[in-house]
Amino acid sequence: MESKAKTWSLTVALATISIAAGAQIMEKHVLTLEGAKTAISAAEAEAKRLGVGGAIAVVDDGGNLLNFVRIDGTFAAGANVSIDKARTAAMFKKPTKAFEDIINNGRFTMTALPDFTPLQGGVPISVGDRVVGAIGMSGASSAQQDEEIAMVGAKAVSAPSVGRSQDSDAPTQTSMESSRSGTTTSDERFLVSRDKSGVALQGYDPVAYFTDQKPAKGNPKWKSEHKHATYYFASAEHKDLFDAAPGKYEPQFGGYCGYAASINRISPINPNFWQVLDGRLVLQHNQKALDKWNEDLNGNLAKADTNWPGLVAKNGIGPKDLINTDRKGVAIQGYDPVAYFLEGSPMKGKKEFESTYNGALYHFVSQDHRYKFEDNPSKYVPQFGGFCGYAASINKVSPINPKYWQIQDGRLVLQHTKKAYDLFNQDAAGNYAKAQANWPGLVQKYGK
Known part of the structure; x- marks a missing residue:
């Protein structure tokens, strides 16, 4: 046809x-x-x-x-x-x-x-x-x-994409995330679960799931870059296999939880909960997620495949990003981003309620807050990478104090000091617009 x-x-x-x-x-x-x-x-x-x-x-x-x-x-x-x-x-x-x-x-x-x-x-x-x-x-x-x-x-x-089939009501499965040559374009968005150093799979070897049928911790001595993430391997042979066919071994759904993707959410994974399904590595958050996934294995896989492009479009970032984290990779100094919206005040999160998004860890005061975040992380993450909003408005990058904050146009904006907060709010709408205009250039200059 x-x-x-x-x-x-x-x-x-x-x-x-x-x-x-x-x-x-x-x-x-x-x-x-x-x-x-x-x-x-x-x-x-x-x-x-x-x-x-x-x-x-x-x-x-x-x-x-x-x-x-x-x-x-x-x-x-x-x-x-x-x-x-x-x-x-x-x-x-x-x-x-x-x-x-x-x-x-x-x-x-x-x-x-x-x-x-x-x-x-x-x-x-x-x-x-x-x-x-x-x-x-x-x-x-x-x-x-x-x-x-x-x-x-x-x-x-070959073609860059295919539209709707002429004799079917179902849309075709297509992707524009990368060009046919495999190069990255300036407006490409991606969504990969990585730590603050850009390492995927918590450092586990993706090839080992296929060749050894078990999780194996990788060694930084053998590493490869693929789709904005770094993968570690347990041996040089595994690195060779990955380099030859990275698409064969990379985890599905950006290395996020497969069951979460099936319910249109992104959630971190535990490398010990995994399956290889039709040659595809799918990981899960925990035993409960694995059990829920297996209740309708084929159906949930189809749902996850259907949901994933939309999750990338909504929550993905560009080839470079700039995120304010501590040495452990935790954003907002451990404060709960959802609390600013739902509770109207800064609240320190707990590590037991932790999620990951685009290389940063976020802590929450409750499981409910964590789930709300995972349903729509781009809604709750602080603007300007969690750096000072006023600094961004004058084309600079500065740390923040989580106690100086505001919701501006439905987005969380944090500030460095009371003075920065006051200066920003002398013209909140104008300074927010300036910060938005400046931020892409700051990411290009300081991001990675």
Whole structure:
């Protein structure tokens, strides 16, 4: 079936899959035979334009062959090589050149992976940031030319996003969180559970859940950066596996609690409560959350998948941020952000009622306050990263005293001193607007 993105010559079919009782429906983009033929035709035309031969293969997201062509005069072995390149790019969701570079730099452990061909010339085919298949090319005049030809084929059927299916009332599952090249744009928003140092999963090794079937604490000696977070690993081999296919091993829902996401909330996790579901690592807050999740496993997974884009849109931040925390990563000096709204006064929170949001820990006076925060953290977090509002209005960054505060336009604004509070309120609306205008520049200058 056709999508509305006709200008991209997109030939990706949308297959609807019933997930659970209650008519929970998810839609998945599937590369069709027609799409595979389009990719191969484009790549073959490019090869002929360059005056080279080659074998070209297209596979689906499971590595299954959809279509293949061997240009006259191409050596016979190129057939298998092109298929293997395509399968590697599809299964690991990366161009095969990335793996060739890793091995050339001395990381030979990756060569032990089964069904793995780290030779340049395999390129994923994507819809937005979802890999739906891959194309492999072998037999041109160089490995670089193999990749360039494969990229022409991939581009012929890849698209940045897909609109609503023309014959379905259900919206398609798409994502615009990253560009097709994987680069970060200035307006990209992300939502990842990290500590104040940017470390995800509380320092646990994401790969160990798959390879060892148990949680394992990572070692800072082996670390990788992925989507604005740092991951630690228990071994160099685990780091290699992650670097080859980070999307395969990264935790779902930004490393936040899966059950919380299913009820449209974000909540921290305990690394000891986990599951690998259809190749996806899902973590939970505690045993109660895990039990609630398992009451309707498929249904809750579908709900979490549906809710997550909205949670990111509402609560995500940009590539850089600037948050005022103490040495332990606690924001607002441990004061409860919700209390300012509900109780009308500063109240010291308790560590037993703790939540995490965008690299900071927040303490609350009660479980009820914590739940309200997790339902809508962006509503309750202090403005300007928890730094002084008046300082931001004069383009500076300054600490705060939690006892000097106000709710301005429905947002919590904290101040450094009584003097700062008074100066800010000489023109509260005007100074708030100035602070909002200045804050992005301060984040760029001082954030990380």
